[in-house]
Amino acid sequence: MLITKSYQDIPTKLDANGQPVRIFIISPHLPNYPNARFPGVVVFRRVFGIAFGPLRDFRIVCSEIYQVTGPVERFAGQIASRGYIVACPSVYHEFEGPEPIPYDVEGTDRGNKYKIEKKVEAYDEDATLAIDLLVNHVNCNGRIAATGMCLGGHLAFRAAFDSRVLASACWFATDIHSATLGKGKQDDTLVRVRRGDLTGRGEVMMIFGKQDTHVPRPGRDLIRQTLEDANVVSSFLEVQAQHAFIRDEHSKGRWDAALTHALFGCMMELFERTVARDLGTCSNVAADAEHVC
Template identity: 70%
Template structure:
């Protein structure tokens, strides 16, 4: 399926300087069906904003029949341009990650979901995904009941609760409070050789989710951090494993937002495969 690319500059409330967030939108293009509607997916980027690899990843999702929104996470500090995959860029991205308020990250997610829901070509059924920082943001996006599924790749800072200003987020605390228990389906993917999230951290995340009866699939694969990034991955890109994980993600999205199954029955944790 062919795709189109555009962007929207959306006003924010939490940026004291009033700067908008740029949300890139990649959508299916079916000229013969001008009124076609598709489910939506928010793609949250790594600390480098919407880079080439993130855009290509989002484009692959869009070409499967989804309207994709990619928010620029660091609009408080710079423009929407991608941050380079180099030492200075890495330092800058990591600095912004702990200078931005957690509430501002959440506002970005809300604005991206709002935007998708308002688009003529989106049917309002929303999923989320992301990698690294974006994996954590996709995890938090699932607190919004409009998000029916989140597929999180090597999400950082969840186990250590160190996202945002003050390095003190409440992601796992909210899980313990039951805020994900009756929400959408969650998939967590980690590489066993990922030094950003050690075994103890993965165990903590898994136990917290399972203790809270969150409908989660938890995958630990033989890979390092950033294994899905097809550029500047420092030799960590695994194309074959990426293809497998992408196929799994599409199964989850097609099942949860690609079909309208009616109202979800709260408390039913069994994952049904509807063919």
């Protein structure tokens, strides 16, 4: 399926500098079916950059905190080409314009600095605005999923607190186990899970590499136990890989293409089962828990 690319600048309330959040949109292109309706997916990454071309076309050019060309466009484009409208919010709009952050020591330091300067509430606002955009999109059917990697995996996890998000696939999500996201490095993600904010809601898929030094085994065990104790419908996939193993550029020798392909299929099975079809109201959440990837 062909895809088109565009963006919208959405005003925010929590940005003290008054900067809008730029949300990139990649959507299926069926010119003969202008009224076609598709489910929506919010894709979170750490930072986004663009390169302009004719007709306001763009390339999403980031991966993790580094704005390198290719990985995000390919990831989001693969989702969109399967019949989903993809919205990618620019995470660090409070600090940077849409220009790429260099893949170097200085760029790394900037990205990590911004991660703990931005308020958790501001991350949540960006997610809400992206979900609002999808729900109100003329070609969206209102059924929403979320996904992301690294910091984006954590943001996709938090997006599941929004009742409109029916599924979240979180790739090597950082800072959940340590509760160190955002300003003050004291987020409430697992606290909210324990108090039931995900119980009886959408499905969560967690994907980790067993050699991930950013989220070691005790951290992964804590996340898994917290989800299970709270009776959250979830899948927990641990594979033989390192952190950021799906990044196909500047991977530092960690990219595993075959494993990425297999797990991308697991994510799409989750999305196809939860948002691609409208099955009506679920009458048995416990029964649905048996049907996981």
